[in-house]
Amino acid sequence: MRLAVIVGSVREGxxxxxVAHWFAEEARTYGEFEIDVLDLARAEHELPVAFPEFGAPLPDAVRETHRALSERLAAADAFVIVTPEYNHSYPAPLKNTVDWFREEWQAKPAGFVSYGGMAGGQRAVEHLRPVFAELHAVTVRETLSFHMAWERFDEDGVPHDREGTSAAAKGMLRQLHWWGGALREARAKSPYGSAA
Known part of the structure; x- marks a missing residue:
């Protein structure tokens, strides 16, 4: 089963x-997923904020980026969004990337790992849930939230509470694995959105 871990912030510093590297390692240790980390700050993942006219072909400069991202998202059986909280919500580049795609998200589970100050990014997650519902994705209940995140990790990028955070990650991964398997089986029986 393929898990796409999406790093939602592109901000300098x-x-x-x-957070994403730690979670990806936890997912590898869990052992049920092939991990694909998509860092939106990488130049090859950058999509313009101005969308082409509906139905119009994509500009040449956008086509290859869109195709490559589409293939990676479509190949995923589940998603984990790693997001900070900016002004009680999530980063604009994350929303932009989400909005460029539709079928790639459908009938797949999504989990959230958030980080930030006192709220730990939880308000960003609550804003993301209805977005993914609109995309016909299933968001899992378990989340991971790192309050004052920069104080929670050591110099090697490992949480100080290694045991507790690892247990929380495994709880989310179990839900993603269950939903990912169930929905993959359902998509194989009948393409999502087709008549029964």
Whole structure:
């Protein structure tokens, strides 16, 4: 089963890669997933904020980026979004990337790992849940939230509470694995959205 871990912040000096790397390692240790980390700060993942006219072909400069991202998202059986909280919500580049795709998200589970100050990114997650519902994705109940995240990890990028955070990660991964398997089986029997 393939799990796409999406790093949602592109801000200079961001803490997201530390959190995402730790979670990806937890997912590898869990042993049921092939991991694909998509860092939106990488130039090859950048999509414009101005969408082409509906139905119009994509501009040449956008086509290859869109195709490559589409293939990676479509190949995923489950998603984990790693997001900070900016002004009680999630980063604009994350929303932009989400909005460029539709079928790639459908009938697949999504989990959230958030980080930030006192709220630990939880308000960003609550804003993401209805977005993914609109995309016909299933969001799992368990989340991971790192309050004052930069104080929670050591210099090697490992949480100080290694045991507790690892247990929490495994709880989310179990839900993603169950939903990922169930929905993959359902998509194989009948393409999502087709008549019964």
């Amino acid at each position: 961001r803490f997201g890669p530390v």
